[in-house]
Amino acid sequence: MLLSVRDFAVHYRSAAGTVRAVDGVDLDVPEGSITGLVGESGCGKSTLGRALMGVLPDVARIAGGSVVFEGRDIIPLSERDRRAIRWRRMAFIPQTAMNALDPVQRLGAQMLEVLRERGGLGRAPALARAEDLFRQVGLDPARLSDYPHQFSGGMRQRASIALALALNPALVIADEPVTALDVIVQRQVLDVMRDLQSRLGLAMILVTHDMAVVAYACDRVAVMYAGRIVEAGTAAEVLERPRHPYTMGLTHAFPDVHGGTSALVPIEGAPPILIDLHPGCRFAPRCPFAQARCRSETPGLVDGVACFRAGEAETLRDAAARPETWAAP
């Protein structure tokens, strides 16, 4: 396993109290696969991605657990040792490419800086590598002399992918890399990522709110809700035979461009505020299948699903397909 996360927790300080943004997460990322980390805003998916990269904001702290990457736990490492991993072994693609790119520096200069200073390449090999990286993401190497503002949104995202890949990382963490893009550009960028992943044998964590993006691009998926992973497995298993009621609800909650016009079914309510959490499953207040035990005990992730009623998944799936199941009480 390339990356194994166990009982991982990240807390934020806030005026209202401690926010348990990531709370007891287990996640495995195998070599050479794209894992979708999917969930709604505030579920902790971006915090988890940033914590794995070691780029959390000052108000956040790692509150427990381990992250074993390429055979060693990287959480106890010093900032200096983390920096040695960052970019070389594990790279990051932010949602907005402008956050990865320096607006006042030509793209070529930025690539060369990374390749020479961090990768230790000489000038000529670094330039050749930069040109090759641009070609790999579908950009014209002649445009290395452009500034980021001369690029469209899609081109900037390609450039930030090229920059992330500069030092041949084993794992790339991409935080909503296509969310800000138009649908055609989104597809083209996803195709670049899939192509690179398969040619270079990279592992990738694709953080997204969009199940359709997961279905299109990912081999595996982990569904996050209120700071915890509620379901994980191959994309086919999770999307076609969901075992957690939240995943079941999500699959009926948004329109399919080739689907019918039958009514969509919202999941009533909202996720909990992650301060002063009550015991029990965090989805229980919105779950049509919740029982007494769900409100008093927190289910762990067992065999890829964190639900006490996972054994009845088939029956629950049938019920979840009926709109009246999700009607507000």
Place this chain on the structure above:
Amino acid sequence: MSQVISAQNLGKTFHAHGRTVHAVRDVSLSVAAGEAVGIVGESGCGKTTTARMLLRLEDPTAGRIVFEGEDITHRRGAALLPFRARAQLVFQNPFDALNPRFTIRRALAEPLANFGVPRAEHAGRIEAVMQRVRLTPSASWLDRHPHELSGGQLQRVVLARALIPGPRLIVADEPVSMLDVSVRAGILNLLRAARDELGLAAVYISHDLALIRYVCERTLVMYLGAVVEEGPTVDLIERPHHPYTRALVAAVPVPRIEQDRAPLPIKGALSDAPLVGPGCAFRDRCPAAFGRCAVETPPLRELSGRRKVACHLGDPA
């Protein structure tokens, strides 16, 4: 069906830095009571400018707009006030559409006061609209402030604010794009119900064809300021005629493992310097472009089944 709004040959030209930009060219669109029409396209295609012109938030530089039988194209100031009450925008971002210092009650009373609704009617109108957007019992919501509500709840208030003056037309620009997936369906269902029950005319602006399919019977596809295809939504998505629509439909990911992953039938990227002069604006990205496309701008021509397309392919003429 009576047309609530009818726009003919709308155009918007901006002049900046010595350049003339045709943001919208020759867009015609009519929406009947109880009908929902979608305008779909990528950023910069002119869909939002078109919507803003329909609401007279932006002055058209060409064409005319007839609303409930009256030409409102050149109306200004106070003369537009009755129209403003009857044509409402549903804001995209619920997190900044409401004044954070106003209670929900005040946010809803404000448009009533602006449009001269007698005070005695306010409480009743507020209660009715809260029922319609399912924020009940209303007493438990009306004294709260926006920061006490979730995104989905705020969007219900935004919708209530648009409905409370009693509009005949609502224009929704990406009405759920800022919301979480699990609550989007609730807002879309409310919009559908409001349209059906009140017989509203609705215009939805979105880049998301799946959403448009869910809420709109008829759809216009825009590319670089012009309508390239138009027709009943399901027919248009399942049998697109224009090469751009084909690419747009093919690009939408679907939430299923089995799906088409073939390369998109489109070349290059949207250029920031649109082609000028005659010819099809899509020709440099079109996999099927031929000689005629560079010399003659294809007009939006009628096909059977209420379909229209602006493409020389398959044109007998």
